[in-house]
Amino acid sequence: MKSQSDVARFVGSVAAVASSSAPAKDRVEDILDEVSDVLPFVGACITAPPDSLGRSEIVSSRGYSHDLVTHLGSKSFFDEWREMQPPQRGTRLNEALSLEPLPETVVDYVIPAGFGGGVSVPLSTHDDAFGGMHFSTETEDDITDLAHLSLCIIAPTLDNVVACVPRTSVRALLSEREREVLGLVARGDSNAQIAATLYIAQRTVATHVEHILSKLGAANRAHAAVIGLGLGLIPLDQVDKHPESHRPRGQSCRKLSSRPGTAVGPKYAR
Numbered sequence: 001m002k003s004q005s006d007v008a009r010f011v012g013s014v015a016a017v018a019s020s021s022a023p024a025k026d027r028v029e030d031i032l033d034e035v036s037d038v039l040p041f042v043g044a045c046i047t048a049p050p051d052s053l054g055r056s057e058i059v060s061s062r063g064y065s066h067d068l069v070t071h072l073g074s075k076s077f078f079d080e081w082r083e084m085q086p087p088q089r090g091t092r093l094n095e096a097l098s099l100e101p102l103p104e105t106v107v108d109y110v111i112p113a114g115f116g117g118g119v120s121v122p123l124s125t126h127d128d129a130f131g132g133m134h135f136s137t138e139t140e141d142d143i144t145d146l147a148h149l150s151l152c153i154i155a156p157t158l159d160n161v162v163a164c165v166p167r168t169s170v171r172a173l174l175s176e177r178e179r180e181v182l183g184l185v186a187r188g189d190s191n192a193q194i195a196a197t198l199y200i201a202q203r204t205v206a207t208h209v210e211h212i213l214s215k216l217g218a219a220n221r222a223h224a225a226v227i228g229l230g231l232g233l234i235p236l237d238q239v240d241k242h243p244e245s246h247r248p249r250g251q252s253c254r255k256l257s258s259r260p261g262t263a264v265g266p267k268y269a270r
Contacts, residue, residue: 040142041137045062046060050078209221
């Protein structure tokens with residue numbers, strides 16, 4: 001990309017892809033193909049605006065490790081990026097490297113991966129919840145000013161396409177078994193009690209609980225229960241159905257609190 005006319009041709013090609021009749025997910029992939037013609041990226045990730053838990057669904061990714069992609073969709077990354085107050089033009093890696101202290105993403109993911117250049121452009125700046133396009137290159141020189149300008153111009157177009165990509169349903173966050181375990185966690189069952197109820201090993205229950213906490217971004221069992229109830233993953237009546245045989249002697253089952261971090265059952269030792 002060497003001139004403004006190149007920028008115009010690129011923007012026109014992206015607009016043509018975006019307005020095609022192809023499924024939205026395919027259009028996102030085709031737009032990435034167009035970007036690869038003007039920006040020699042070695043890693044790319046397109047994220048949707050964050051959900052109520054602050055996590056962004058990954059719409060597409062190329063070249064990045066699983067850990068980095070997971071991080072780019074996490075609440076911690078979005079909060080970090082938002083605190084940097086990215087303007088409409090986004091954030092370049094060389095700009096992030098000048099910050100004190102260095103952002104967690106740069107220290108833990110970008111530098112270890114050996115990326116020499118990078119740019120992150122918000123898809124929209126109309127509100128506090130915005131998706132983004134993130135690209136990494138071998139060197140900073142690979143990202144020309146015209147290429148960067150082109151990404152900023154197509155951001156609203158890509159945002160409209162991303163908005164058409166079907167989102168993963170809330171129930172799909174957890175497997176059926178994990179939802180069962182979460183329901184029992186919410187009523188205050190210990191791992192031993194859950195194992196007895198579901199006829200599985202306690203070690204298996206512990207693994208399910210760890211996965212649930214990770215997937216929901218919960219700090220502990222109580223927090224997971226609060227989140228699960230709020231997302232409709234746990235029927236409210238299930239929280240009250242606590243067998244007397246499962247309650248410690250002299251202890252009643254407490255109802256779910258709406259405040260994160262508040263105990264919602266007899267036991268919440270992780």
